Amino acid sequence: MPCRYFLSIIFMKALFIGRFQPLHKGHLDALKQISENEIIIGIGSSQYNETSNNPCSFEERKKMIENKLDSSNINYRIIAIPDINDEEKWVDHVKDITGEFDTVYTGNSVVKDLFKKKGYSVKDIEINIKISGTEIRKEAERLFKMLEKTKRTFSYCLSIAPTTLEINKLKREQDAIILAHSYQTTDIMYGVADFLGDSYGLSKIAAEHSAKKIIFCSVHFMGETAKILSPEKEVLIPAVAGCSLADSITAEDVKNLKEKYPGIPVVTYVNTSAEVKAESDVCCTSSNALKIIESIPNEEIIFIPDMLMGHNLQKRTKKKLILWDGVCIVHERFDKRAVDKIRAQFPETKILAHYECTSSVTDAVDLVGSTSDMLNYVKDNPAEHYMLITECGITDRVQTEFPNKNIVGSCQLCPYMKKIKLEDILVALKNPRKDQVINLDKEVLQKAKISLDKMMELSK
Numbered sequence: 429m430p431c432r433y434f435l436s437i438i439f440m441k442a443l444f445i446g447r448f449q450p451l452h453k454g455h456l457d458a459l460k461q462i463s464e465n466e467i468i469i470g471i472g473s474s475q476y477n478e479t480s481n482n483p484c485s486f487e488e489r490k491k492m493i494e495n496k497l498d499s500s501n502i503n504y505r506i507i508a509i510p511d512i513n514d515e516e517k518w519v520d521h522v523k524d525i526t527g528e529f530d531t532v533y534t535g536n537s538v539v540k541d542l543f544k545k546k547g548y549s550v551k552d553i554e555i556n557i558k559i560s561g562t563e564i565r566k567e568a569e570r571l572f573k574m575l576e577k578t579k580r581t582f583s584y585c586l587s588i589a590p591t592t593l594e595i596n597k598l599k600r601e602q603d604a605i606i607l608a609h610s611y612q613t614t615d616i617m618y619g620v621a622d623f624l625g626d627s628y629g630l631s632k633i634a635a636e637h638s639a640k641k642i643i644f645c646s647v648h649f650m651g652e653t654a655k656i657l658s659p660e661k662e663v664l665i666p667a668v669a670g671c672s673l674a675d676s677i678t679a680e681d682v683k684n685l686k687e688k689y690p691g692i693p694v695v696t697y698v699n700t701s702a703e704v705k706a707e708s709d710v711c712c713t714s715s716n717a718l719k720i721i722e723s724i725p726n727e728e729i730i731f732i733p734d735m736l737m738g739h740n741l742q743k744r745t746k747k748k749l750i751l752w753d754g755v756c757i758v759h760e761r762f763d764k765r766a767v768d769k770i771r772a773q774f775p776e777t778k779i780l781a782h783y784e785c786t787s788s789v790t791d792a793v794d795l796v797g798s799t800s801d802m803l804n805y806v807k808d809n810p811a812e813h814y815m816l817i818t819e820c821g822i823t824d825r826v827q828t829e830f831p832n833k834n835i836v837g838s839c840q841l842c843p844y845m846k847k848i849k850l851e852d853i854l855v856a857l858k859n860p861r862k863d864q865v866i867n868l869d870k871e872v873l874q875k876a877k878i879s880l881d882k883m884m885e886l887s888k
């Protein structure tokens with residue numbers, strides 16, 4: 429083929445034929461093994477056929493491949509070609525569609541023989557896919573059942589299915605459980621998590637469960653709380669994520685407060701570091717804060733670090749609360765005007781707000797509570813419409829778990845919680861980085877545990 433020879437001197441092109449059904453990292457690794465200047469990626473045209481059982485259209489698959497290849501430095505073209513069959517004319521037909529190429533790369537033995545017979549140079553390529561297409565499709569279908577309620581497409585589910593399968597497999601092999609806070613994304617909550625909940629509820633599960641390893645999908649202080657309650661277990665957090673409340677106060681600040689107000693007990697919201705907990709008398713959650721405050725005999729109490737929650741509690745107790753100026757950057761953003769607007773537009777809507785919101789908001793709603801309080805309210809209330817003044821993960825949970833309930837108004841995203849991705853969980857299971865492993869100073873851990881145990885005792 430003189431023409432092909434001439435072209436190959438100018439520009440080497442390779443035709444890669446892979447099923448890409450569905451797209452897997454193994455395909456991308458395979459493409460990186462090809463040294464030619466340009467790779468023509470052939471995708472079977474059965475994707476055009478609506479009656480086939482192929483779940484993705486060619487355009488959807490093309491987009492998925494392009495997204496994955498974007499930063500790979502591979503020079504490529506993606507072309508739809510007819511499905512593989514054993515007729516020799518198929519090879520000519522492929523060439524008509526793709527144009528000239530120098531070498532064919534494939535892992536498929538039928539394709540290999542067909543091109544060889546026609547005199548092409550054919551190279552075997554290693555496509556490292558340990559999970560079969562059937563397994564991946566089944567997993568995507570499982571994911572889609574849950575995630576479609578929050579507007580995720582089937583092709584999105586296909587693209588994450590290899591990762592969720594691998595995570596779930598490793599988790600079983602390693603005797604690990606995955607805990608996900610209700611502010612996590614739905615792929616984590618419904619794709620890989622064993623338990624969903626709020627910070628303290630999940631830490632209790634971590635302590636009571638027999639698993640050796642805990643992957644805590646949430647912000648750093650929650651991983652620490654799990655470690656304090658179950659020090660013998662390996663606790664990992666997928667990404668290093670702070671929290672505006674936890675970051676607002678240090679152990680040194682607590683020592684200074686105690687010096688300034690000697691003898692006044694310190695009640696600390698769980699959204700704090702282990703060091704801050706260690707300097708406190710008792711911890712609390714948004715569900716039990718009022719009960720804890722009322723159960724302490726003193727008339728004055730230092731409540732840290734959430735100022736807005738402090739204002740909300742102050743309205744509900746006769747005790748004098750000394751407050752810190754920490755805020756949750758997610759809940760402080762909500763404005764009472766949004767509540768008034770929904771009340772005017774949809775008067776039958778039940779409006780629920782988190783304790784971390786401003787008191788102008790919490791004064792105007794039907795329920796003020798923790799994330800669990802809100803979910804329980806939606807579950808038990810016959811009303812159809814709800815406005816949830818909190819992080820969007822809760823809205824996603826309501827849409828997924830209570831499809832007959834309708835959400836009105838908008839939520840806010842927590843940039844810390846949303847830092848965690850499925851890939852981070854995979855790294856934590858496969859080869860955890862140092863910053864993913866929760867390690868606490870023994871003394872800090874023991875002192876912090878006293879304040880958490882005290883909370884349990886007082887909230888009974």
Ligand code: SF4
Pocket residue numbers: 611647670671672673674699756757758759819842843844845
């Ligand atoms: S929602 Fe607020 S309190 Fe919760 S992690 Fe984000 S910043 Fe912290």
